[in-house]
Amino acid sequence: xxxxxxxxxxxxxxxxxxxxxxxxxxxxxxxxxxxxxxxxxxxxxxxxxxxxxxxxxxxxxxxxxxxxxxxxxxxxxxxxxxxxxxxxxxxxxxxxxxxxxxxxxxxxxxxxxxxxxxxxxxxxxxxxxxxxxxxxxxxxxxxxxxxxxxxxxxxxxxxxxxxxxxxxxxxxxxxxxxxxxxxxxxxxxxxxxxxxxxxxxxxxxxxxxx
Ligand code: DC
Numbered sequence: 001x002x003x004x005x006x007x008x009x010x011x012x013x014x015x016x017x018x019x020x021x022x023x024x025x026x027x028x029x030x031x032x033x034x035x036x037x038x039x040x041x042x043x044x045x046x047x048x049x050x051x052x053x054x055x056x057x058x059x060x061x062x063x064x065x066x067x068x069x070x071x072x073x074x075x076x077x078x079x080x081x082x083x084x085x086x087x088x089x090x091x092x093x094x095x096x097x098x099x100x101x102x103x104x105x106x107x108x109x110x111x112x113x114x115x116x117x118x119x120x121x122x123x124x125x126x127x128x129x130x131x132x133x134x135x136x137x138x139x140x141x142x143x144x145x146x147x148x149x150x151x152x153x154x155x156x157x158x159x160x161x162x163x164x165x166x167x168x169x170x171x172x173x174x175x176x177x178x179x180x181x182x183x184x185x186x187x188x189x190x191x192x193x194x195x196x197x198x199x200x201x202x203x204x205x206x207x208x209x210x
Contacts, residue, residue, distance in 0.1 A: 012142035
């Protein structure tokens, strides 16, 4: 069984949904690295401090239920706003922020039996991961899924705006100089555009068992 699994891919490809289910099925710890960049971004927005200052002393904890704590405060819902999404992609460009969070992520993965998702896990954070997945879906499908998610929560949204935001964030994440979103040479690509959640989970569990 593969003990360290890295899942990378663009925004809205289903990385966290799929990784969470796979982790529960395997009895592994799920680590959402995007939530860590979001946590830094939230603290920058709320404190008005520089991202480097924030990253140097922020305390981030992720619990078993995938709740996110910043300096002991539960920010699980607060980090999911569009404003924080944009700010997270901005702080993710800063070398010092990436260095700090990469160190934390490696510490978290050191015990093994983990599924970690993000943009640079297979390429930078855990280059020796036992299994690397690069999960994608078309921009139209990712926008549709996000739209349905918001609708289910009773939040009104415009699908064209969502698509534009997703494309802009992917562009910024893929084109930044340090640790851009990229498929590792030894990653297995999985295009989930026409797959159900169950099908993607089954495929990853199959790969994890080989
Ligand atoms: O996966 P997400 O949408 O929650 O990630 C938020 C932002 O953080 C996203 O714009 C890219 C960035 N990120 C990153 O640069 N590296 C990671 N390992 C995870 C996320």
